[in-house]
Every structure is written in structure tokens, then in C-alpha cells.
Amino acid sequence: MHRRRVLASTAAVAAAVLALSACAPSDDAPDPGADGGATSAAGSEDCTEPVALDVWSWRTEDKDAYEAIFDVFEEANPCITVNFQAYKNTEYNQILQTGLTGSDGPDVAQVRSYGLLQPLVEGGNLAPLDDVVPALAEFDDAILDGARGKEDDALYGVPFATQTIQVFYNTAIFEEHGLEEPETWEDFIAINDTLEGAGVTPLAVGAKDAWFVPTVHDALTAAQYGGADFQQALREGSTDFNDPAYVASIQTFADLEQYMPDDVVGVGYTDAQVLFTSGAAAMFAGGSYELAFFQSSNPELELGVFQVPPPEGSALDHPVSPGYADGNWGLSAASDNTEEAETLLNWLADAEFGQMVANDLKQFSPVPGVEFDEPLMQEMWDLYQENPAPYLLLVDYRYGDPVGTDLMGEGGQQLFLGELDAAGVASKIQDGLSAWWTPGQ
Amino acid sequence: MTAPSGPATVTGPTAEIPSSTRRRRRPLTAALPTGTALVFLLPAALLFGFFVLYPMVTALTYSLYSWRGTSQESFVGLGNFVQLFTAEPYATQVPRAFAHNLLLFAGSMVVQNSVGLLLAVVLHRRRRFKRLFQVLYTMPYLVSPLVIGYLWSLLLSPLFGPVNALLKTVGLEALALPWLGDPSTALWVVVLVTAWQWVGFPLLLYGAALGGLDQSLEEAAELDGATARQRFWHITLPLLTPIIGTVSVLTFIFSMEAFPIPYALGGSTGSPAGATDVMSLLFYRTAFQSGSSNAIGTSSAIAILLFLVIFGLSVAFNRWFRRAERRLT
Numbered sequence: 001m002h003r004r005r006v007l008a009s010t011a012a013v014a015a016a017v018l019a020l021s022a023c024a025p026s027d028d029a030p031d032p033g034a035d036g037g038a039t040s041a042a043g044s045e046d047c048t049e050p051v052a053l054d055v056w057s058w059r060t061e062d063k064d065a066y067e068a069i070f071d072v073f074e075e076a077n078p079c080i081t082v083n084f085q086a087y088k089n090t091e092y093n094q095i096l097q098t099g100l101t102g103s104d105g106p107d108v109a110q111v112r113s114y115g116l117l118q119p120l121v122e123g124g125n126l127a128p129l130d131d132v133v134p135a136l137a138e139f140d141d142a143i144l145d146g147a148r149g150k151e152d153d154a155l156y157g158v159p160f161a162t163q164t165i166q167v168f169y170n171t172a173i174f175e176e177h178g179l180e181e182p183e184t185w186e187d188f189i190a191i192n193d194t195l196e197g198a199g200v201t202p203l204a205v206g207a208k209d210a211w212f213v214p215t216v217h218d219a220l221t222a223a224q225y226g227g228a229d230f231q232q233a234l235r236e237g238s239t240d241f242n243d244p245a246y247v248a249s250i251q252t253f254a255d256l257e258q259y260m261p262d263d264v265v266g267v268g269y270t271d272a273q274v275l276f277t278s279g280a281a282a283m284f285a286g287g288s289y290e291l292a293f294f295q296s297s298n299p300e301l302e303l304g305v306f307q308v309p310p311p312e313g314s315a316l317d318h319p320v321s322p323g324y325a326d327g328n329w330g331l332s333a334a335s336d337n338t339e340e341a342e343t344l345l346n347w348l349a350d351a352e353f354g355q356m357v358a359n360d361l362k363q364f365s366p367v368p369g370v371e372f373d374e375p376l377m378q379e380m381w382d383l384y385q386e387n388p389a390p391y392l393l394l395v396d397y398r399y400g401d402p403v404g405t406d407l408m409g410e411g412g413q414q415l416f417l418g419e420l421d422a423a424g425v426a427s428k429i430q431d432g433l434s435a436w437w438t439p440g441q
Numbered sequence: 442m443t444a445p446s447g448p449a450t451v452t453g454p455t456a457e458i459p460s461s462t463r464r465r466r467r468p469l470t471a472a473l474p475t476g477t478a479l480v481f482l483l484p485a486a487l488l489f490g491f492f493v494l495y496p497m498v499t500a501l502t503y504s505l506y507s508w509r510g511t512s513q514e515s516f517v518g519l520g521n522f523v524q525l526f527t528a529e530p531y532a533t534q535v536p537r538a539f540a541h542n543l544l545l546f547a548g549s550m551v552v553q554n555s556v557g558l559l560l561a562v563v564l565h566r567r568r569r570f571k572r573l574f575q576v577l578y579t580m581p582y583l584v585s586p587l588v589i590g591y592l593w594s595l596l597l598s599p600l601f602g603p604v605n606a607l608l609k610t611v612g613l614e615a616l617a618l619p620w621l622g623d624p625s626t627a628l629w630v631v632v633l634v635t636a637w638q639w640v641g642f643p644l645l646l647y648g649a650a651l652g653g654l655d656q657s658l659e660e661a662a663e664l665d666g667a668t669a670r671q672r673f674w675h676i677t678l679p680l681l682t683p684i685i686g687t688v689s690v691l692t693f694i695f696s697m698e699a700f701p702i703p704y705a706l707g708g709s710t711g712s713p714a715g716a717t718d719v720m721s722l723l724f725y726r727t728a729f730q731s732g733s734s735n736a737i738g739t740s741s742a743i744a745i746l747l748f749l750v751i752f753g754l755s756v757a758f759n760r761w762f763r764r765a766e767r768r769l770t
Contacts, residue, residue: 093729097511115732122510122734208622210710265713267623275600286575401731401739402530406710413714417624435529436733 031171044243047079051340055084056099056106058092065360065421072356073347077220080340100125100332107341108348111157111330115398120330121149122154127331128154132342133368135349142228142388142395143366146325149397157328158349160357162364164217164384164390165322167413173200173282179305183317192259195282202259204281207271207416210409212286214393217412218322219285220308221249221258226315227322227389231396237440241430242423245315251422252311263308265416277301289326292362305380307387320389321380323364393429400436407432497748504741509734521735521742531727531739537715538723539629539750545719546696549633549639554688556636557643559683562673564644565651575648579641586638590705593634597621621706625718631717633700639695643688650684651677677768686762690755697751700725720747 063086070082085106087095088104093112099105100120103186109118111126120126129136130148136144136155147157165223174180174191177198182188195202207213226233233239261275275281279418284290287309292312294301303347303358307319335341347353354367362374364381390396397404411425420428469688473481504521507514525531560578564571581589597620605617620630654677662672700721703711709726711718720743727733729731 102509105674118732119736120508123512125511208712209708210712211708246485261600262624263599264620265621267599268598271598271600398732401727401733401736403730403732406726409710409712410714413712417714419624419714430691432530 014352018099018206020318027178049105050079050081051080051337052083052412053108053337053340053344055082055344056092056096056109057084057086058089058110060086060088062361064085069353069356069360072352073344077343077347079367081345084346088133090240095122096120097125100334103334105332106335107332107335107337108344109330109332110160111328113157113159113325114399115150115403117156117330118150118399121301122151123158127333127335128152128156129331129345130155132331133345133349135346138368139349139366140368140388142323142390143325145329145390145395153415157330158345159325159328159366160348161326162366162384163326163391164380165215165222165286165308166288166305166366166380167219168276168284168286168290168294168328169304169306170276170279170282171304173279174304181306182309184309188308191283192256193327195434196259201261201275201281201341202283203256203278204272204284205260206267207260207264207413209269209412211405212269212272212409214405214408215287215391216285217249217253217408218389218391218393220233220244221252221310222322222389222392223308223310223316223318223320225249226253228388229315231390231392234396234439241426241433243426247422247426248313250411250415250425253412254422255370257309257416259389265413273297277356281377288377291374293374295313303376305383307383310342318387321384322389322391322410324385325393326363326393397433397437400433402432402435404433406430449612454466469762478593500741500744503737506738507735508737511737520721521738521744524739525742525746531723534718534736535720535743537744538711538718538720541711541717541719542697542699544628545632545635545699546693548629549635549692549696550689552632553636553640554643554685554692557640558647558685559645560640561644562677563649564648575644577642578644581638582641583639586701587705589638590634590702593630594621597630622713624713626708627713627716631699631703633704634706635696635699638702642751643692646688647681650681654680655677655749682762682766682769686759686766689762690758691747693758694751694755 003254027173047373057063059066063084066084066086070323072085074081091114092110096106096109096111097119101107101123111120116120129147133155133316136158139159143162147155147159149156169181173195177200178192178326179196180187182191192202207216225248230239230243230245233243234241255262261272261281272281272284273293277294279298279301284294284418294303304379307321309319310316329345331338331341331345340343349367351367351369354365356368357363357365357367358372358377362377364372364377372381393404393408407429408425411420411428414420414428415422415425453671471480503513505516505518507517525535532659544711554740560574564574596677599605599622601616604620608614608617618626619628658680659672661678662676667675698721699719703719703722704725707713707717707722709722709730724740724747726745728736729741735741
């Protein structure tokens with residue numbers, strides 16, 4: 001009997017939770033009148049009733065910072081209030097899809113970039129912004145690619161964050177062993193040899209998490225296969241992934257395995273982070289999003305950053321920084337407040353907002369003219385601006401199934417396990433992508 | 442599930458069939474007026490309809506259409522299903538993931554259910570600390586499988602994991618392998634971690650069934666000179682057939698639906714190199730991580746296919762076990 005009572009009360013609680021969660025979006029949807037009144041009282045007399053814009057995001061961790069940022073917008077635009085709502089990252093795509101196709105959706109929302117943006121564009125859920133936000137013309141073209149509709153080439157978002165991919169290093173370990181940032185490929189190999197000889201793991205890599213493998217491959221070898229030039233050649237159809245330069249870059253990746261932890265396919269991404277932040281490894285090839293984590297998990301850690309110089313005979317003679325757009329602000333095609341939403345989107349493309357993203361959120365705002373307080377961030381951004389390259393498999397090869405990053409993830413694991421050689425990995429990527437992509441398409 | 446421990450089985454399994462048949466024939470209105478009975482059934486039926494039937498029917502209709510992003514396009518009949526077996530990457534990944542699900546089921550039957558039965562029998566015979574051990578064996582079952590998977594991936598890390606450190610300390614260096622980094626061991630780690638978490642489940646069911654068995658049969662066999670082993674194989678085990686059937690079918694369903702533990706141990710791509718890829722991961726990748734325009738159509742077809750396999754084979758298993766039960770009793 002007792003057990004049955006426990007079961008019954010558990011069921012009741014579960015049902016209540018279900019009911020609550022079912023109500024959640026509408027319960028959480030702020031009442032337009034609630035804080036609108038206060039703003040209108042403080043604002044200009046032109047608007048009788050301020051318009052409330054619903055703005056959705058997947059950055060629950062940035063909720064407070066965004067609310068403070070939107071306060072600035074509200075002060076300047078007393079006729080508009082912003083109701084910022086953040087949803088869990090892993091559930092956001094689903095919630096947003098439902099929101100944009102239903103009646104309770106946002107006016108403006110953070111949307112994904114590149115391939116993952118396309119379902120919303122193809123479904124007609126987003127409005128094109130080319131004529132709405134003139135400032136977009138000033139943005140970097142490679143970053144804008146993340147906001148383009150695949151079929152009509154129109155822009156469906158204002159990019160809000162960019163990531164760059166470089167090699168972080170522990171300056172204390174470098175100093176201890178008399179090492180400096182590499183100028184040539186030979187320098188880079190010499191650094192690895194010195195560290196290995198001294199019992200320090202040179203490269204903190206974890207290949208167990210497949211998504212991380214293509215990031216490391218691009219960080220180490222993008223210049224070798226040609227970066228943006230190779231991307232262009234693929235787009236034109238003059239080559240494919242079996243290109244000798246691309247195969248050579250994968251071979252280099254395999255050759256560098258000796259500088260990674262033993263059994264690298266068994267080592268997780270978080271293990272690699274711990275190796276680096278604990279000082280057991282000297283270098284970490286990864287994205288700019290690591291910086292905040294590295295600094296918070298070990299505030300003592302002194303960090304530097306460099307681009308890997310390409311080896312002799314590479315497609316490019318200078319190193320590059322791969323990068324990609326991490327997300328955009330999109331305008332719902334179903335919004336009833338288009339005019340106000342457009343005002344907001346123009347502000348989101350403005351340097352005032354970009355600078356707050358850089359200062360308060362510690363993210364790379366792609367808005368032109370933004371500067372970074374943190375010297376390392378500024379350096380990473382400058383490196384990217386000087387020698388940009390696309391994070392190729394993410395930027396151009398996520399428009400179908402299978403996605404390029406998954407193919408390289410699995411292929412890279414097979415490379416380290418000895419199941420495939422460099423040419424085999426390249427042809428795995430080419431064959432996999434050929435399910436939905438042909439060079440020149 | 443708890444039926445074997447109830448009063449119906451006290452008189453032995455043979456008495457169960459007529460009693461349950463009789464109960465089934467009794468009209469509903471004998472206990473309650475039809476109207477009242479319907480009122481009581483309504484809330485559950487509504488919840489079931491809204492949260493189970495409606496999504497299932499929706500998934501079925503989704504799987505019969507082609508999609509452009511979130512907009513439903515033309516009716517394609519079984520086109521999405523055919524694609525699962527003819528177009529890459531599905532033609533390779535569906536059979537691979539399905540085979541891994543079956544291996545997971547086989548592994549769970551061998552490891553989880555046999556260990557569960559063994560522990561249940563041992564605990565049934567020993568009264569001391571029985572409750573304590575039941576609770577201990579069942580505890581992992583109460584923790585989220587995602588958390589369990591993540592903890593085991595930390596424990597098995599070749600760099601910082603205590604498992605390999607312990608193996609090295611006791612001189613078993615040769616066994617200090619990259620367990621989750623080697624395709625030949627990774628799936629078995631999934632099997633063992635799953636068994637580690639769920640062993641309490643067969644333990645409880647078998648324990649309840651053992652408690653409900655008629656002791657006089659075993660006592661009679663003992664008086665006739667049967668050894669403990671003979672009594673187990675020829676008395677206890679045949680009487681447990683109904684519950685073995687139930688546990689097997691439930692294990693089959695859990696194994697085919699496995700998601701959190703494979704996801705926590707090998708990520709959404711089933712690392713290393715697809716060695717731990719299972720159907721639910723394939724569904725997850727197709728639905729939420731692919732850039733395919735028809736992601737909704739394809740992933741719904743995977744979901745429906747998985748449902749049909751689970752439903753069809755569960756019904757077949759059930760029938761087979763019921764026949765076996767009749768033969769034995």
C-alpha cells in the first residue's frame with residue numbers, strides 16, 4: 001500500500017510538472033502591459049502605448065547581461081520594450097521552430113547559422129533583411145555567409161557572434177623551456193619535440209568527441225590545404241576533397257598525433273581542456289569560445305595565442321585563422337510589430353550593441369569597428385582579420401545529411417585508430433558529401 | 442509486472458489462467474455503472490491520447506510527406522522509408538545502428554538479466570541484509586542515465602580515470618586500455634554500464650516472482666532428494682518463465698530505445714568511429730543536427746521504423762514466451 005501511495009504521489013507530481021511545462025511558454029511570455037507602462041511614463045510623449053517585442057535566445061547564461069543591454073535600447077527607444085526570453089540551448093531549435101510556426105512566437109530571435117539556419121528560411125519563417133538593415137553591407141562577407149539563405153542568397157539575420165580557431169599556449173611553460181611562438185613549420189615541430197622531450201604533452205587534443213576533431217584539423221592545417229582559396233575552388237567545382245593538398249593536410253594531422261596524448265581517440269574533449277588548464281599540456285588547438293572557460297577554470301593560467309605556420313609546399317605561404325559565424329538575430333515572418341522589430345535589428349547591427357557584446361558578454365561581435373578590452377581577444381580578432389579562413393566543413397558543408405564535420409569527426413578517429421589513411425579519410429568525406437553535394441554546386 | 446507476487450500465483454501458475462479468464466469475462470458494470478466507469482477512464486484516456494497517440498499519429502503522417510525545412514510539402518507515401526535503405530548515409534548507418542541495438546539487447550540479456558537473476562536467487566535464500574542489498578543494487582537505477590554515462594566516461598578516461606589507474610597499480614597494465622576509444626571494446630562498455638545501472642530492475646522483478654512461488658513444490662522436491670541445483674533448474678526456473686518473458690521483452694524495448702548512456706559515452710555520432718551508434722542517436726542526428734531539407738521526413742521515418750520493429754518483435758516475443766510457458770507448466 002505504501003509503495004502504491006508513493007507511486008501515486010510521484011505520478012501526481014509528474015503530471016503537475018508536465019502540465020506546468022506545457023504551460024511554460026505562455027506563462028513565461030511577458031505581459032506586454034506589465035513593464036511597458038513604466039517605460040512609457042519615463043519616455044517621450046509620442047507613443048501612447050509602447051510596443052512590446054518578444055526576443056528569444058539560447059544563451060540562458062547571458063540572460064542578465066542581455067537584459068541590461070536591452071535596457072540601453074529601451075532608454076533610446078521609449079516606444080519599444082524588449083521582453084527577453086532565454087531557452088535551454090539543447091531544446092532551443094525545437095522551441096523556436098514551434099514558436100515561429102505558431103502564434104505565440106518571438107518577433108526577433110537568435111537563429112543558428114549556415115546549414116542549420118536553412119530549415120527556418122525554407123519554411124518561410126524568417127523575413128529577409130537585405131533592405132531592412134542597411135548596416136549589414138559593412139559586415140565581413142565570410143561572416144554574412146552564415147546568415148544567407150542557400151537558395152535565394154538573401155540575408156536572414158544580423159550576425160551576433162563570431163568564433164575564431166587558433167592555438168592557445170601556456171606562456172609559463174613556453175618560457176620555462178625557452179620557447180617562442182613559431183614563425184615557421186620547423187619552429188612548430190621543434191617546439192613539439194622540445195616539450196615532448198621534457199615530459200610535457202605538447203598538444204592537448206581529445207578525439208573521443210567527434211565534433212572536436214575537425215576543429216583541431218583546421219586549427220593545425222587550414223593554411224596547408226589553402227583556406228579560403230580551397231573553399232573557392234570547391235565552390236567553383238575545380239577540385240574536390242580528394243585534392244592532394246587536402247589529403248596532405250590530413251596526413252599532417254596524422255603525423256602530429258605523436259604530440260597528442262596517448263590513445264587520443266579515448267581522450268575526451270573535457271579531458272583535453274583539463275590537461276591544458278592544469279598545465280600538463282602546453283598547447284590547445286581550439287575555438288575562441290575556450291578563452292572564457294580557460295580563464296575561469298584556472299585564473300593563474302597565462303595564455304598566448306598563435307596561428308600554425310604551414311609546412312613547405314603548402315597551398316598558402318602564410319598562416320591563417322579559421323573562423324565562423326556562431327549565430328544571427330532573425331526577424332520572424334509572423335511578427336505583428338515589424339516596424340519596431342526592424343528598429344531593434346538596426347540597433348543590433350550598430351557598434352553600440354557590438355561593443356556591449358564584446359565588453360559584457362566577452363564574445364566576438366562581428367559588428368565593424370568593435371574593439372576588445374581583453375588584449376588576448378583583441379589579438380585573436382586581429383589575427384582573424386588579417387588572415388581569415390573559413391572553418392570549412394562547418395561553413396559550407398552542413399547543408400545536407402551527412403554533415404561535413406561529422407564525416408571528418410569519424411574519419412579523423414579512424415585515421416588515429418589506423419583504420420583509414422589520409423587519402424581514405426579524404427575520400428570518405430568526398431563520398432559522404434556526394435549524397436547531397438557536387439563540386440561547383 | 443507485479444502479478445506473479447500477487448494472490449493469483451499462490452496456488453501455482455496452472456490456477457492462474459482460469460481465474461484471470463473469469464475476471465476478464467465479468468462485465469465492467471458489475472463493479473461500476475458504465476457512465477461512472479467512463480468518467481474514471483476519461484482523464485487517463487485524454488492524457489494518453491494527447492501525449493502518446495497524438496504524437497505517434499503525427500510522426501506517422503510526417504513520415505509520409507516530403508519537407509522543406511519546417512514546411513510540409515508533397516505526399517511521398519513510403520518514399521522516406523525506401524530512402525532509409527537505398528540512400529546514403531542511411532543505407533550504411535541504419536543497419537549498423539540496428540545491429541548495435543541488437544548487440545546491446547543480447548549483451549543485456551547475458552549480463553544484466555542473468556546477474557539480476559543470480560542476485561535475486563541469492564538474496565531470496567539469504568534473509569539477512571536482504572533489504573539493504575536490494576536497495577544498494579537498485580540505487581544506480583534511480584540516477585539519471587545521462588549522469589551515469591558521464592560519470593563512467595570520467596572513470597574510464599585513459600588520462601585521469603581511476604579504473605585504469607587501479608589496473609596499473611595492481612599490475613594489470615595490459616588491461617589498462619582506452620576502453621571508450623577502441624571500437625572493439627566501446628560497445629561492450631555501453632553494455633556493461635547499462636547493466637550496472639539497470640541490474641536492480643530484473644533483481645526486483647525476479648525477487649518479487651521468487652517470493653510468490655509455491656514453496657511446497659520445492660519442499661516436496663527436496664524431500665524426494667533433489668539437490669539445490671536440480672531444484673533450481675527443474676522447479677524454480679520453469680515457474681519463473683512468465684517473469685523471464687516479461688523481463689526479456691522489457692529489456693528488448695529498453696535496448697532498442699537506448700539513448701542517454703550511448704550519448705553520454707560516445708556522443709551523438711556514436712564515437713569512436715561509429716562503434717556505439719544506435720538507432721536513437723541516428724534519429725537525433727538526423728532530426729536535430731543535419732542540414733538536410735527533408736530532416737523532418739527522414740527522421741520521422743526512422744522513428745516509425747523503430748516503433749514498428751519494437752512493437753512487432755515485442756508481440757512476437759510475448760507469444761513465444763506464452764507458448765513456452767504453456768509447454769512448461
